[in-house]
Amino acid sequence: MSAITVLLADDHLVVRSGLKALLGTQPDIDVVAEAASGEEALAKVEEHSPAVVVMDLAMGAGMDGIEAIRRIRECNRRQAVLVFTTYDSDADIVRAVDAGAMGYLLKDAAPEEIFAAIRGAVQGRSVMSAPVASRLFQQLRNPGEVLTPREAELLSLLTEGLSNRELGQRLFISEATVKTHLAHIYAKLGVETRAAAIATAIRREGMR
Amino acid sequence: MSAITVLLADDHLVVRSGLKALLGTQPDIDVVAEAASGEEALAKVEEHSPAVVVMDLAMGAGMDGIEAIRRIRECNRRQAVLVFTTYDSDADIVRAVDAGAMGYLLKDAAPEEIFAAIRGAVQGRSVMSAPVASRLFQQLRNPGEVLTPREAELLSLLTEGLSNRELGQRLFISEATVKTHLAHIYAKLGVETRAAAIATAIRREGMR
C-alpha cells in the first residue's frame, strides 16, 4: 500500500519542522508539501493533491485557517483537513467543524494521537483531542446556552469596558434591564463577574 | 571550539521537535536536553548545566515560564535564558526581561534569527525579534506609562477575570495592595474600571 500524503499548513516554521520530524518516523505517512499561509495552502493542495491537510487555525496575516478549510472543501472533496492548533476555543471548534474539518488536535497532543488522527482521517474517521471532544459534547448537551441576539450585543459592548450605565445609554434601555441581561449572560458563560465574562468573550469568540 | 549546549523547554512536543531539527543543522549548537514544564526545566538545568535555555513562556499547568526563568537565574548565573514564544505582549516582555531573560524571540522567527540569538546569548549579547524590540523601544520613549513588573503581572492575571481577593491570594499580597496596584494600572492605561483595563490589555497586548 502506498503512503498517506500530507500537507502541513502552519505559519511557524518551527512547528512545521517539528511535525515533519515526527511524521517522518512513520513509514506510512509522507509529508509532500508545506505552507506558511492560507493562500499558500490552497495552492499546494492544487499542486500536490495530498490525502490529508494538517492545518493551524491562526496563520498570521491573510486568510485564516477556517477560511482555508472552507475553500479546500469547496473545490475538492478528496482532502481530509485536520486542525492542529494551540487553543481549544469553543468558537473555533464549532467554526472549524462547520467548515468541514475532519479532526481537531491540540498542539500538546501525543505523537500517537497525531498519527492516529491522520490515519483515521483518510478512512473517514473523525479524531479529536480529549479536551476538544469534551467541549463539543458539552455544547451539544446544552443547546440552551446560546446567547440571544440582544445578549450578544450586550456582551460585545461589554468587551469594550463599558459600565452598566453606559451600556444602558448606548442601547436605550434602563440599567435594570442591563443587569438582567448580564445575569443571563453570566449564567450562560458560566462566570460570576463581568471581568470573567469579558475575558471569556474575547478569548472564545475572538471578539476584538 | 566546543559546541554550545542548549536546553529546550516547551510544553509542546512538536515545537521541541521542530527546534531540535532546526538546531541540529548547526554544528556549533547541541541540544542536550528537553523539558515540558517549568519544574522539569529546572531539574534539567541542574543536571546538564546547558549554556543556553530556550524557553516558552506559556507552559500549561504548573510553574510558568517567567517563574522558571527567575529560578534558573537565581540559583545559577551561567545559563543564558532565551524566551521563545508566540505572542509579543508588552507585559510578558517586561516580566521576562525583568526575570533575567537574555533575549526574546517569536515563534515565527527565521531560523537564522534563532541561531544568531543563541550564539549571541553565550557571548552576553541580547537578541530579540524586531516586533519585540520595537515594543521595548516604544516603552522606553514613554517611561511614565510603563507598567512595573509587578503591575504587569497583576494585569496579566486581571485578564483572566480574577477578583481582587483572588488576585491577592494568587500573588500572596493583601487585597489592599491589589487595589493600590490596580489604581496605578488604571492611571497608566488611562481607564477607570477593571472592565476597561481588561479590554485595553487584551486588545493592546494580544494577551490570551
Next chain:
DNA sequence: TCGTCCCTCAGCCTTTTGGCTGATCCTGCT
C-alpha cells in the same frame, strides 16, 4: 546620605456590581 521608585498595607467612604424576586409587553408557535 538623600531622594526616588517600587512594593506593601490600612482605613474610610462612595459607587458599582451582582443575586433575587416578581412583573409587563410582545412575538411566534401550537
Next chain:
DNA sequence: AGCAGGATCAGCCAAAAGGCTGAGGGACGA
C-alpha cells in the same frame, strides 16, 4: 386561545470595586 421565550423594568440587599489619604520598608542611584 394559550404558551414559551425574549426584552423590558423595579426594588432590595449584600458584596465588590474604586477614590482618597497616609505610611513603612527596601533597593538603587545621585
